Amino acid sequence: MRAFQNLILAIWLLCCPNMSTAHALDPGFLDLRQLSPNTWQVLWRIPDVNGQPMRIDAILPEPCTPRQGTQPVFDTVAWVSTWIADCEAEIAGQTVSIKGLERQNNDVLLRVQPLDTAITTLRFTPDTPTLTLPENPTTISVFLSYFQLGFEHILEGWDHLLFVVALFVLVRDPWRLVGAITAFTVAHSITLALATLGVLRVPAAPVEAVIALSIVFLALEIIKHKEGQLRLSEQFPWIVCFCFGLLHGLGFAGALSEIGLPSQDIPTALLAFNLGVEAGQLAFISVLSVAIYLWRRVLRFSPTGFHAIIRPVTGYAIGCVSVYWLVERVSGF
Structure with a gap:
């Protein structure tokens, strides 16, 4: 149980110190x-x-x-x-x-x-x-700047990373996982563009609360998983990711509005930011995959029953953090 306790503690320490700024974009x-x-x-x-x-x-x-x-x-x-x-x-x-x-x-x-x-x-x-x-x-300077901004944003946004971690646990097939992540990017690109251009206006506080709720949903999907019985998020991960991506895009827009877009290069900046987010997500997934590979192949750490209980423990850990975010954000309305 020590390993499981350490896992929960690690996720908590990573995510909880910045609860109020889990969506941090602070340049x-x-x-x-x-x-x-x-x-x-x-x-x-x-x-x-x-x-x-x-x-x-x-x-x-x-x-x-x-x-x-x-x-x-x-x-x-x-x-x-x-x-x-x-x-x-x-x-x-x-x-x-x-x-x-x-x-x-x-x-x-x-x-x-x-x-x-x-x-x-x-x-x-x-x-x-x-x-x-x-x-x-030149326009290339705008592209590079906003690409880096998007890449850094996804790696600094603990709530978005926790969403990706939950997907990583739920979706075992690598290509289905990449497809789900891409669907997430396509969806948030739509709402990000609409919100940034002023077509769609939604208060930031409810958006942040619903983003936390989306992570709670994935945590429940992990906890309720049963071998041989695919959950909705496992059967149709791209649909789930697309729907939640629309919500997360509104969160990205709130962060991007703090910086603003260059009036003569808005399409370039939006494209670069979204590509940066996608690159950041795939880079994060790659790091997780390498870590799991080293865990299994190099360290050869796989005690009896370990994999049967690590999944629900991970789900409860993600659930605890996301519920904390949800309560905190709702109380801030």
Whole structure:
């Protein structure tokens, strides 16, 4: 039983410390919008850390005054600072930096919106806290930035990962599992696009609660599994994933709306974000598969009756965490 207790504890420790932000998407966001040849409007969103703004600050190019913003104000999601910067020279080819980012684990998305050229989207990382603004922006930079954003989002969203873990336990055939994951991606791509473009508007709190409920459903499917009797999610996994993917897409949209989309490259950004999510899911499934292979083939750990009870124990562990999320999110209405 020690192994089972450790399994439950591991899932709990991974998921519970961030209950309120299980859907976390916490990069900073710096938007530079040109108003006139020498004037730029600056929007600087700083991630929240325990009720305080993260200790990072945006530093504009040298020709601009002021180069830093005023004290940020909390808008219930992040800390926001806005100001107008007067830039005596062209900022293309100049450097922008995020002070203190090298000491953090978060990234910062930069969007530059000039008057006469295409919008540019770049990404600061702890390893590259300083970037040079390109003089000839390309669409590929938008694609790469939002692909990475989608990839990181799925790996940082504990509720989505737990959904994928439950699918991994339920669907044993590898190709059926990949098909189910793809159906999930297609579905969330639909609602993500509709919600991001403003066609579909649903309050965030109920969406987050229903996402937790979808994980509870899969946990029950795992617990009620009987050999020789396929459950609905095992028989038609792609249908179940498609239906729940529509809900999860609304959750993705809430996160993506915090960053925004480049107005001239919305299709590219949406496609890249969805492909990034799909890549992140498949990468996570691959890691789980390798771990199971090593468990069975290399460690050769398979005591009598182990596999008969590990499945329901996993189901109860996933169920406990998802019920906690459900109660917490419903109580937050």
